[in-house]
Amino acid sequence: MLFERREAPFIAPQGDVAALMRQVLYALIPAATAYVYFFGPGFIFNLLVAAVFCAAGEAAMLRARGRPISPALKDYSAMIVAALIAFALPALTPWWVTATASLFAIVVAKHLYGGLGYNIFNPAMAGYVVVLLAFPLEMNLWVAPHIGDIDYPHLGLMDTAWYTLSGHLPPELSFEAISRATPLDTAQTGFAAMQTFEEIHQNPLMGDFAGRGWEWIANFFAIGGFWLLYRRVIRWQIPLGVILGLTIPATVFYLFGVGAHATPGFHLFGGATILCAFFIATDPVSAATSPRGRLIYGLGIGILIYCIRRWGSYADGVAFAVLLMNMAVPAIDYLTRPRIVGHAKNTLANQDD
Amino acid sequence: MSNNSNYSGMKQLLGGLWHENPGLVQLLGLCPLLAVTTSFVNGLGLGLATMLVLAASNLLISLTRRFIYAEIRVPLYVIIIASLVTCAELIVKAWFPDLDRSLGIFIPLIVTNCAIVARAEIFASRNPPLPALLDGIAMGAGFALLLCAIGAFRELVGQGSVFANLNLITGGNSSAGLQFFDGGFLLMLLPPGAFFSLALAIALKNWIDQKRARAAHQPVDANIEQR
Known part of the structure; x- marks a missing residue:
């Protein structure tokens, strides 16, 4: 039987873009967990929306520029943009705000400047600033953290999903009640x-x-x-x-x-x-x-x-x-x-x- | 001869409106272009005022071109343009006080619009009065149309309406214009929206030019290659 023989170093070198980007995504997991723990499941919905629109924007722009689509989608760079946007936005954000930030980040800040490796501005921050300027009301709704002795109403999973989809809170809650x-x-x-x-x-x-x-x-x-x-x-x-x-x-x-x-x-x-x-x-x-x-x-x-x-x-x-x-x-x-x-x-x- | 001059007149007009558009190709007069085009009516108001000043300054400078010393031509142009802008400002103040309030400092600032000095220097100072006047009208019309287009685009995306407050120019009751939807993408009304709109307009123009050049099996215009 032939065993695979390996020599040191045993930790694989970080050669390609995808491996690097994956490391960054792994490194964000602890903070993401803490974010969800303190501020509720809204972060997950933001992340999903941002990931979908970043991937869609990336695919659309690569197609328009006549570049191969799948290698660029597999290098996870768009996913890091999505993750950073999700961390930057308030935990409760309607989907169109997240989508605007994601599309602006990928389409304008990344691809109109030449794509990965050529963009002079950080795409995630460009997208975030655009929605910060364009949606001042939505961008000011920061929910209270989940801490035992501070008694603030919190949205459940379904209510959070509904707010992300529609921009409406359940009728018995107001923005003032949940945000601080x-x-x-x-x-x-x-x-x-x-x-x-x-x-x-x-x-x-x-x-x-x-x-x-x-x-x-x-x-x-x-x-x-x-x-x-x-x-x-x-x-x-x-x-x-x-x-x-x-x-x-x-x-x-x-x-x-x-x-x-x-x-x-x-x-x-x-x-x-x-x-x-x-x-x-x-x-x-x-x-x-x-x-x-x-x-x-x-x-x-x-x-x-x-x-x-x-x-x-x-x-x-x-x-x-x-x-x-x-x-x-x-x-x-x-x-x-x-x-x-x-x-x-x-x-x-x-x-x- | 008359045919020839007609042809060159058409060419001048087309040049001002498209091939040498002061905003899209020469990238002149960007400050007012970016600052006031938050709505169609603002764009139209400033566009018309600029066009009047440009046509009149071209005519005057062409008429006086034999008396202007080359060494001090720019100060003299500025004096002529500034007088004309003062006239335009007083006209707007007298007959369109609401428009004056809406455009504010940007009517007097027409004097600093480099498109006007550029046309004086490039064209009016070396051509007879009639072509110079035509050039002023063509360039002014191209600039005004671009202002209107960008104004309409930003108004539509930014607040969902087009042609709102046309009463600033036409008089009468205040009009809401065509309201397509409520709300809108606020960023388009802010300064960044002006830059994005202008960039999109230039990209659209170059795209159309390239398409037409390709359709005609001609090499792409050297201007486009450089940009």
């Missing part, structure tokens, strides 16, 4: 009302660092992110850059701001920071590519997130920050080209080749 401000919203309105962060933090919703439920989901994103780092699917520069870019200004302002600024922990665990650091900003296509460039790119995103959260009109600024830094990527890559071995130190003067 996210921690970032709460902080923003609190600061606008001249409250100190300690006063804002009295709200039981705020949890230990950054809101009940939210901070736990952030932890699970971090678990997935460290797994990706361990498997070398992503490099450390961008996550570290995003986290430093956000925590440094947050720490400085918190220490010298006399209560008028949130804690660094709040910024780090609140909103989509960790999701952004490990999964959104690390999109290999739209991010900077040189090692130093990736660090600068991440730092820029972190600083922009802080600025938009603190002084902007939106509660979270991840999507805008990522899109803005996407625009800066060509310049960053140009200015941070690594030195070629044996050549003189990289200065601006000898880069004009």
